Amino acid sequence: MKEILQSKFFDNYHVLAGGQGLDREAQAVVLFDAPDGYRWLKGNEFVISSGYFFKDNIDHFKDFIKFANDKGVAALGIKVDRYMKDIPSDIIKLCNELGFPLIYIPYDAPWTTIINAVNSIAINRFIVRINDSNYIRGNTTSNDFYKKIAIIIENLSKELKCPITLRDTLDKNIINYPGNYKTEEDINDLSEDNLTNYKKELLCDRLFIYRITDLDNDTSWVEMEITIDNTPVTRLIVWEDKRKIDYYDLFAIRLSYTLLLEIYTQIYVMNAFERKFYDDLLISLFNEELDTKEKLIKSIKGIQNFKLNIDNKFVCLVIRQGKDNPSFYSIREKIYNTLLLRVPKDEAIFGIIDDNTIAIIQDVSNINEEDIIDRVKDNIRDILNKIQKYFENNNLRVGIGEVIEDICKIKRSYIGALKAIEMGHYIYPEKKIITFEELGPFGLFRIENIDSKGFENNFKSIYPLLKESNSDELLTTLKVFLESESNYNISAQKLFLHSNTIRYRISKIQEICKINLEDPIERLKAEIGLKFIEAFKKAKE
Numbered sequence: 001m002k003e004i005l006q007s008k009f010f011d012n013y014h015v016l017a018g019g020q021g022l023d024r025e026a027q028a029v030v031l032f033d034a035p036d037g038y039r040w041l042k043g044n045e046f047v048i049s050s051g052y053f054f055k056d057n058i059d060h061f062k063d064f065i066k067f068a069n070d071k072g073v074a075a076l077g078i079k080v081d082r083y084m085k086d087i088p089s090d091i092i093k094l095c096n097e098l099g100f101p102l103i104y105i106p107y108d109a110p111w112t113t114i115i116n117a118v119n120s121i122a123i124n125r126f127i128v129r130i131n132d133s134n135y136i137r138g139n140t141t142s143n144d145f146y147k148k149i150a151i152i153i154e155n156l157s158k159e160l161k162c163p164i165t166l167r168d169t170l171d172k173n174i175i176n177y178p179g180n181y182k183t184e185e186d187i188n189d190l191s192e193d194n195l196t197n198y199k200k201e202l203l204c205d206r207l208f209i210y211r212i213t214d215l216d217n218d219t220s221w222v223e224m225e226i227t228i229d230n231t232p233v234t235r236l237i238v239w240e241d242k243r244k245i246d247y248y249d250l251f252a253i254r255l256s257y258t259l260l261l262e263i264y265t266q267i268y269v270m271n272a273f274e275r276k277f278y279d280d281l282l283i284s285l286f287n288e289e290l291d292t293k294e295k296l297i298k299s300i301k302g303i304q305n306f307k308l309n310i311d312n313k314f315v316c317l318v319i320r321q322g323k324d325n326p327s328f329y330s331i332r333e334k335i336y337n338t339l340l341l342r343v344p345k346d347e348a349i350f351g352i353i354d355d356n357t358i359a360i361i362q363d364v365s366n367i368n369e370e371d372i373i374d375r376v377k378d379n380i381r382d383i384l385n386k387i388q389k390y391f392e393n394n395n396l397r398v399g400i401g402e403v404i405e406d407i408c409k410i411k412r413s414y415i416g417a418l419k420a421i422e423m424g425h426y427i428y429p430e431k432k433i434i435t436f437e438e439l440g441p442f443g444l445f446r447i448e449n450i451d452s453k454g455f456e457n458n459f460k461s462i463y464p465l466l467k468e469s470n471s472d473e474l475l476t477t478l479k480v481f482l483e484s485e486s487n488y489n490i491s492a493q494k495l496f497l498h499s500n501t502i503r504y505r506i507s508k509i510q511e512i513c514k515i516n517l518e519d520p521i522e523r524l525k526a527e528i529g530l531k532f533i534e535a536f537k538k539a540k541e
Helices: 003-004 059-069 091-100 111-130 134-141 145-160 184-189 249-287 293-300 328-340 367-389 407-427 434-444 452-458 463-467 472-484 490-496 499-511 522-529 533-540
Strands: 014-017 026-031 047-051 075-076 102-103 164-168 175-179 200-205 207-215 219-228 229-237 312-319 348-354 357-363 399-406 433-435
Touching: 003 111, 014 091, 026 111, 047 111, 047 293, 059 091, 091 102, 111 249, 145 164, 145 175, 145 249, 200 249, 219 249, 229 249, 249 293, 249 348, 249 357, 249 407, 293 407, 312 367, 328 348, 328 357, 328 367, 357 367, 357 407, 367 399, 367 433, 399 407, 399 434, 399 490, 407 433, 407 434, 433 434, 433 490, 463 472, 463 499, 472 490, 472 522, 490 499
Parallel strands: 026 047, 047 075, 075 102, 399 433
Antiparallel strands: 014 102, 164 175, 164 229, 200 207, 207 219, 219 229, 312 357, 312 399, 348 357
8 A cells, every 4th residue: 555655646645544554455446335335345455435424423434444454455545525524533543553544535536547546556566576677687598488487487476475386388397386386296186177076267268267166175276378379388377275366366467478478489489490400400310411429419509409318219200191281391380389289398309301291209218128119109199199180181191110229320210110101001001100110021112112113023913903994803802812811702701792703703813913822922922912002003094
């Protein structure tokens, strides 16, 4: 109240009594002009009144002051020149005894102007305090974003008198004030997704600020997400352990949101600049331009947030889309936002390699040797499930290469991941994620050799079928026959045909291709050839 009365707007206001209580905090302005209106006071209000209900009832006046003082009301302001020309001495004495400020309000002061002025002072006061330039300059550098964030969180916590947690989605970082107030497990357990009995209340629709109450143990917290380009970058949580935040507190939260958004935008821009380096870095590794760790260390010196330990073990993953989709470069922001939140910076880097290819180099040194590929496969499956909705029609496929001890030899894993996609397209057409080790002997094939000429030279056992007018019918029959372990009856059942029809077609196939399907090697060659049936058809066209 002392700060309020010291402002220029309140030059003509003065303290009538209870001046020793001017350190009381006002969080709202309330108009009191109803006999029982004081019953709904909650504390920290600056109550303003014309004094109409006190002018002929000093006992009612006393009761109000005692009640307001007990509730923690900040002060009472009265237009003395309206209904009460003089304040009774008993009231002056009571206010002085309680240290309850009684303020003189000029006759012509509009209620709305008083309310706006107090709100403005409160907001400006918080802006100055939360953005204390001397404190920030003395403790941070221009690039030390997280120290600035910690300062904002600390000042907001002191302002609200509530513990605060900020959970950084980008770097999986947690900032608490007071420190270590909540652990990561506590925050996960209290997230609304894990609550079976809770109430969610919208406090601010513009910024999507919610109060979540756990009805099982009557605890509550207020949370909001800060987003950039529709991507959540951090989650701010105000824990209401000792007090509920109110309308005034929302001003402080909104101002903190603005400051945090500015800082996270700077982080985002910095990361956006660095991701160009990751594109170039990965391409240089795959081209073996960085074939020694000395060259790699020199290359990454300019990347501030490079967190990989280059002495660890790595595996390369490739995400590839169909050729008839927009270039990955044209939707770089969407790709970056989608993967950034799901690929931890200290465990992996990713970049765009060409129009249709994204590569990820993942640190696997903390995974048991025998579990590496399975764990990597599970992780990328989860990522793929989440990002496919953003690339719904892109026909995404993922290849996983071999584990490499030396990151400068990662090209081998990259080639393996590409081969897993390209060869896997033929031998596992239904699979979206294929590892190089799943290819088995097919990993020895080179997809670039499978062209029209290659088909004729290397797959003579099956290539002649493509020239037949009923080639699709013959190829399907052969495929089912081999899958049925050369059993005519089972093949007939699968194709809904008579067994004699199967016998006739197989006989014709052997005659056309000049192969003996009773010979295990000839059968194997035919089975391998059938894995590339789609390539056969394209070659024929």
